[in-house]
Amino acid sequence: xxxxxxxxxxxxxxxxxxxxxxxxxxxxxxxxxxxxxxxxxxxxxxxxxxxxxxxxxxxxxxxxxxxxxxxxxxxxxxxxxxxxxxxxxxxxxxxxxxxxxxxxxxxxxxxxxxxxxxxxxxxxxxxxxxxxxxxxxxxxxxxxxxxxxxxxxxxxxxxxxxxxxxxxxxxxxxxxxxxxxxxxxxxxxxxxxxxxxxxxxxxxxxxxxxxxxxxxxxxxxxxxxxxxxxxxxxxxxxxxxxxxxxxxxxxxxxxxxxxxxxxxxxxxxxxxxxxxxxxxxxxxxxxxxxxxxxxxxxxxxxxxxxxxxxxxxxxxxxxxxxxxxxxxxxxxxxxxxxxxxxxxxxxxxxx
Numbered sequence: 001x002x003x004x005x006x007x008x009x010x011x012x013x014x015x016x017x018x019x020x021x022x023x024x025x026x027x028x029x030x031x032x033x034x035x036x037x038x039x040x041x042x043x044x045x046x047x048x049x050x051x052x053x054x055x056x057x058x059x060x061x062x063x064x065x066x067x068x069x070x071x072x073x074x075x076x077x078x079x080x081x082x083x084x085x086x087x088x089x090x091x092x093x094x095x096x097x098x099x100x101x102x103x104x105x106x107x108x109x110x111x112x113x114x115x116x117x118x119x120x121x122x123x124x125x126x127x128x129x130x131x132x133x134x135x136x137x138x139x140x141x142x143x144x145x146x147x148x149x150x151x152x153x154x155x156x157x158x159x160x161x162x163x164x165x166x167x168x169x170x171x172x173x174x175x176x177x178x179x180x181x182x183x184x185x186x187x188x189x190x191x192x193x194x195x196x197x198x199x200x201x202x203x204x205x206x207x208x209x210x211x212x213x214x215x216x217x218x219x220x221x222x223x224x225x226x227x228x229x230x231x232x233x234x235x236x237x238x239x240x241x242x243x244x245x246x247x248x249x250x251x252x253x254x255x256x257x258x259x260x261x262x263x264x265x266x267x268x269x270x271x272x273x274x275x276x277x278x279x280x281x282x283x284x285x286x287x288x289x290x291x292x293x294x295x296x297x298x299x300x301x302x303x304x305x306x307x308x309x310x311x312x313x314x315x316x317x318x319x320x321x322x323x324x325x326x327x328x329x330x331x332x333x334x335x336x337x338x339x340x341x342x343x344x345x346x347x348x349x350x351x
Contacts, residue, residue, distance in 0.1 A: 002246045004209060008043035010237040011036065011102055012050045014128070017233055019054055022100055022126060022226070023061060030061065031097035037067035038104030038130065065095070092121065103129035111161035111189045119196035119220070126221040128230065131186055131203060133179045133215070135159065140169065161189045183216055190220045200227040202306055204234050204313025207242065211251040217313065224303060231306050234313035243277055245270055277315070281323035284309055286332060289350030295336075298324070299344025324348070 005013065015034060023032045034054075036047060044066060051064035092099075101118065108131050109115050118125050136159060139152040148156075156165050160182070168181040183203060190201040201220040205213050217238075219230045241247050248268045288296075288304060296304075302320055306312040321342050327333035336347040 002241070002244050004241040005237060007104065008039055008046055011039065011043075011104070012046050013237045014230075014233050015047075015100075015102070016050050016054070018126075018230060019062065019100055020058065021229055022098070022124075023058055025223070025226075026098055026124065031063070032061060033063050033065060033095045033097055033099045035065045035067065035091070035095065035099055035101045036104075037102070038106070039066075065091075067091070092117065096123070098124040099126075101125070101127045101129070103127065105130065106132060108132050108135035108159065108186075110155075110158040111186065111193055112158040114158075115190060115220075116161065116193050116196065119190060119193065119198050121197065124222065125197075126219070126223075126226055126230075128217055128219045131183060131216040131218045133183065133213070136165070136182050137179075160185050161193045179213075187218055187220075190218070197222050200224050200307070202227060202231070202312035204231070204239065206238060209241075209247065209250045210253070211242070211247075219312070227306065227312070228302065228317075231312045231315075232317055235316050239313050239315070243273055245273065248273060274319075278319055278322045278326060281305075281311070281315055281319055282326050284311065285323055285327060286350075289333070293350055296348045296350075297344060298342055298346040298348055301348060302344075 015036075019032065019034050023030065026032065034051065039047070047064070047066065051062075054062050055064070099121075103109060109129060115127070115129070118127055136156065139148070139155050139159075142149055142152040147153075157163055159165075162185070164185060165182060168185055169178055171181070172178055187201045187203050190196065191198050198220040199222050201218065203216040203218040205216050207213055217234060219227060219234075221227055221230075245268050284305065285301065288301065288309070301324075302317075305315075305320065324333060324342065328335060332351055334349045334351055335342075336349060340346045
């Protein structure tokens with residue numbers, strides 16, 4: 001039985017692959033801090049093992065800091081009793097250098113007075129954080145006949161660093177649409193809020209084994225290539241599971257065990273699910289060509305899919321290439337020149 005990775009295992013896998021790539025992008029004398037907040041103390045040994053291996057390979061350039069939990073004295077992770085949100089300026093002063101922050105606290109950090117402090121850092125700062133839609137819903141549920149209380153409205157103003165959340169809430173009566181619109185606003189403001197040095201941000205949903213939304217991972221960086229790498233890592237750590245026959249069966253039964261009858265349909269096969277996934281990606285690419293029928297580079301088209309079409313963390317680079325190749329074989333997408341490799345600079349034209 002295939003099971004999804006635990007959150008701590010996902011974080012360990014992401015750190016193990018992303019931190020070396022980020023460190024390599026810095027100057028030869030650069031130092032990188034990996035800061036983790038929100039995971040339980042029980043996850044510390046696994047994180048310690050990952051950081052120990054990275055520190056041994058990249059000493060003395062890589063350091064680790066675990067916030068909100070006590071870590072053993074022999075640990076390679078330094079510890080801070082306070083969470084990131086408690087005293088962020090002091091924490092950043094302690095770090096000083098480039099940083100990768102993974103924030104998995106159940107209280108979503110507001111953009112104003114929270115994440116914006118990270119966004120304005122002069123040192124390279126990449127962040128992967130939990131966005132919980134319940135954070136906004138808690139305040140929206142306080143709506144009364146005379147409107148929202150001042151404290152609730154102020155909290156939402158800070159959460160989204162703007163008053164535009166009002167327009168999003170009033171534009172629809174569908175709670176699912178409002179949830180998605182508010183999450184998009186949060187991601188948007190990470191880049192657009194005054195003074196932000198981030199130029200790239202996107203989010204991916206984390207779902208239960210039967211497909212219900214739990215929360216979103218939100219990623220922000222000053223580097224587009226970092227977003228592409230993080231998307232691939234998030235799919236490898238979490239997104240892949242939802243493309244398996246087990247996940248398809250769980251979605252069909254809402255996660256409840258069922259007895260399979262003699263004449264029931266056979267469960268979906270992995271190859272069929274992969275074919276359907278590539279076909280869905282190809283359809284999304286074709287829609288871009290219909291709406292924006294202009295020349296694209298392969299890298300720009302991939303970036304647009306991740307940031308603007310909600311595929312961040314939901315597909316692998318190989319699946320995207322397979323979808324482009326399928327469209328090319330059907331003569332609905334042309335490479336220039338026709339024998340060009342699938343590289344970021346490869347010119348593409350929709351037909």
